Amino acid sequence: MTSLRSVNVTRYLTPLREGGSLPAIAEADDDFLYVLKFGGAGQGPKALIAELIGGELARFLGFRIPEIVFAHLDEAFGRTEPDEEIQDLLKASVGLNLAMHYLSGSITFDPLVTRVDSNLASRILWLDSLLTNVDRTARNTNMLMWHKELWLIDHGASLYFHHSWDNWLEQAKRPFMQIKDHVLLSSANELEEVNADFKSKLNGDVIRSIVGSIPDEWLLKDSPFETADEHREAYAQFLETRLSVSEIFIKGVQDARKALI
Incomplete structure (x- = not known):
């Protein structure tokens, strides 16, 4: 079975507004930055499943793909976010989400x-x-x-x-x-x-x-x-x-x- 690392999200930094499902740049407990995709977004876990399958098949076939990890989001994140839309997204996404290494400067x-x-x-x-x-x-x-x-x-x-x-x-x-x-x-x-x-x-x-x-x-x-x-x-x-x-x-x-x- 393909083995993905797991990280815990420690800081929500910046929403990426160009994404239809409001992905965000976040920091995890391994001190790396990630593009975080939420299970509570519009298409729900299906988008995460497609991301995982598509990305890992691409990696196997030799394409350059940022590392994909499982990202755990604690329920505390939704309590302090001032933006109501983002707050709702965070609350709906408590638990296991998916994230990709952020390619800084790309x-x-x-x-x-x-x-x-x-x-x-x-x-x-x-x-x-x-x-x-x-x-x-x-x-x-x-x-x-x-x-x-x-x-x-x-x-x-x-x-x-x-x-x-x-x-x-x-x-x-x-x-x-x-x-x-x-x-x-x-x-x-x-x-x-x-x-x-x-x-x-x-x-x-x-x-x-x-x-x-x-x-x-x-x-x-x-x-x-x-x-x-x-x-x-x-x-x-x-x-x-x-x-x-x-x-x-x-x-x-x-x-x-x-x-x-």
């Missing part, structure tokens, strides 16, 4: 400033197609430049099927139509090579190790499944099925690229 990736080579662009599109990540567009790239290297952040909008679980196994076999809006679409022309490489590395054992690290308390809240294990099994089946038919979403990317011409 800047938002700008495709007009930084060129991404074809192989890296193809790898990122493959990942986002697997995860059905709708949030890597020119409007919101969710990529950072840090020490002249490209880092991927924020996979909380991935796996959007889990907001309803309607026909989820069928959805695993479909092309990812929103890939047409991907910020790196025009640069990705090594998709078949990347597909062969990633399929040789990623397998069910890896997927189940990552899915196995999802906390029970996130899975049991508003769950359509009777047990946390059944819920984990569904995530694993979705990803394993999608991986097995990756040629379908690769063709979807290639069709979207042709439409650009």
Whole structure:
């Protein structure tokens, strides 16, 4: 099972207002700064589950991802926060949340400033197609430049099927139509090579190790499944099925690229 460190949040510092779920910069008891994502935010634990799965799959495949940790939030935080909206968020998020190392001094990736080579662009599109990540567009790239290297952040909008679980196994076999809006679409022309490489590395054992690290308390809240294990099994089946038919979403990317011409 994938092992994430756990930290206790010691100071709430700054809300990141550009995030729809009001993430924040916070300090933990290991003296590091983190971008803290709250289980009590609008999409609840589902965004944290998508973040964990997406981020750890990306890390396994060799992408630069800030360290992801479990972050425990004490009930005392909500008592002293003067902003009522933030106070409510903190109170609703007491317990286990998710956080990523804060990359101090990083800047938002700008495709007009930084060129991404074809192989890296193809790898990122493959990942986002697997995860059905709708949030890597020119409007919101969710990529950072840090020490002249490209880092991927924020996979909380991935796996959007889990907001309803309607026909989820069928959805695993479909092309990812929103890939047409991907910020790196025009640069990705090594998709078949990347597909062969990633399929040789990623397998069910890896997927189940990552899915196995999802906390029970996130899975049991508003769950359509009777047990946390059944819920984990569904995530694993979705990803394993999608991986097995990756040629379908690769063709979807290639069709979207042709439409650009």
